[in-house]
Amino acid sequence: MSCQQEAQLCAQELAGQLYDEQIHWVLFFCSAQQDIQLLADHLQLCLPDKVIVGCSTAGEITPLGYRQGSVSAVGFSREGFSIETALIENLDQFDFNSAQHLMSRMLECCQHQQKAPVKGHTFALALLDGMSEHEEVVLNTLSAAFGSIPLLGGSAGDDLDFTHTKVVYQGKTYQNAAVLLMVNTAFPFMVFSQKHVLETDEVFVATEVDSEHRRVYELNAEPAAEVYARAIGVPLSELTPAIFAQHTLSVRIAGEGFVRAVQSVNEDGSLSFYCAVERGIVLRKNKHLDIPNELQRLLDQVNQELGEQQLILGFDCIFRHLELKAKHQLGQVSDLIAQSPMIGFNTYGEHINGIHLNATFTGVAIGY
CATH class of the missing domain: 2.40.30 (Elongation Factor Tu (Ef-tu); domain 3)
Known part of the structure; x- marks a missing residue:
């Protein structure tokens, strides 16, 4: 993570933490207080051999807990993962034929590089423009095409300004668009979605x-x-x-x-x-219900199912953040987050298997 406000310094700090020859894919979540295009430019310059995707946020989940005005990021290695990425533009024109063609292409590429059989060892991540108003149709269409592959993710935010939410694909920002990742791994993982x-x-x-x-x-x-x-x-x-x-x-x-x-x-x-x-x-x-209690219950469930985790990728509704703040519980949950290997962002909506949600903590935990 980085709290540097100047885009070049922020990119350099993130690149210093992420640089590893094995890391090939970088996923980042950027505060709306940052110039996300400028940051993407500098990240691509600092990490020229990496596939970089991300989105704007309504708040960040970082190794230090909840943050505002920061950038959080995670790198995935070739050793443990095979990831296929895609950009979907013009969400209002996306249909089932497009989804089938996209899924077939991604699946074919994934099978060539797979770390484990696709079935049971693959999940899909979707980052969508949170102001597109097309999440439901796009997610339903993707879910139908992807079949048994779990699909999860979050809608990009902009700190409750409701003006410009963006996704990033290979160094460029897009609106009315979505970024899709098909993640194949031999590591055990658990997809979850908790409401309170x-x-x-x-x-x-x-x-x-x-x-x-x-x-x-x-x-x-x-x-x-x-x-x-x-x-x-x-x-x-x-x-x-x-x-x-x-x-x-x-x-x-x-x-x-x-x-x-x-x-x-x-x-x-x-x-x-x-x-x-x-x-x-x-x-x-x-x-x-009480968010801190419910989150602790979820983390206990993840520990029981997976044991130690190397990553929890979390998509947390901005409304949960606002509710915690109003109830003076933000610090308590932020501490819980900091005790876990968690990265993610506060969303304008969460996604699970074709459904667009609010007020949930949705994500995937990856074990060893």
Whole structure:
């Protein structure tokens, strides 16, 4: 990791920590306070023989715990991994044929260089532009094409500015795009996705919706923001990201609850969401559990299943960060992170097997 604010110094510090002849792939997560294109340029200059991919963040997970304004990174060696990478541009035009062609090409390359049989020893990582509004369709399409290969990842952030989220592929930044990695390894790994909410019986029906822009105008045939504020006991004027983080909603898909977090309240009384919303969906009010306890439980489960880990790659919703901050628990969780071999970032949405999530800690742990 590096906290250097000047792009060249930051790249040099990261390159010094990552330089190893065996390392061939570098994955980095860059604060929106940095000029990510300038950083990518310098990283490529410092590490000219490496494949470098990454994205902008809403906060970083580093060896020192949570950080803002930093860059975290991880290198993968040829000795332990075979990784195929790809760039998907124009997410709004991505379809199943494109996904099948992409998967076939990546799989063929992976099989030539595989460290272990593809089945059971391969997972896919996706980094998507978090402002594209196309995550659901792209992830569903990729998941269908990749079949039994686990697919996980996160949506790029920009420190809650909601203006420019970017992904990086081989030294260049892109918007309305995704970076994909197919990772094959003989090391044992565990893919996980943990939420810290329980659904209640208090429900709201989305009766007027702009699904293309993830905007709900009415809940139960009343102005959406008014209904939401009344339900959580907060004045309409006090609805902020910190409040949204502590009062999430869920939707049931195939009997399982998935969080649908509010992104913002709009001047017309509508609510914008991070994930897909459609007319007629039933949203449930959530009860939030204690994040530090839930994270410790997950880490204990990882230890039990894998033993010692060399890496936990984590995609942690920015709403969890905001909730921890509001509840004065940020330092406690940051310390837990620092005690683990964890790298990652705070996202605008997490991905697991074709589903776009909010308010989860999703990732993959890799053992020895």
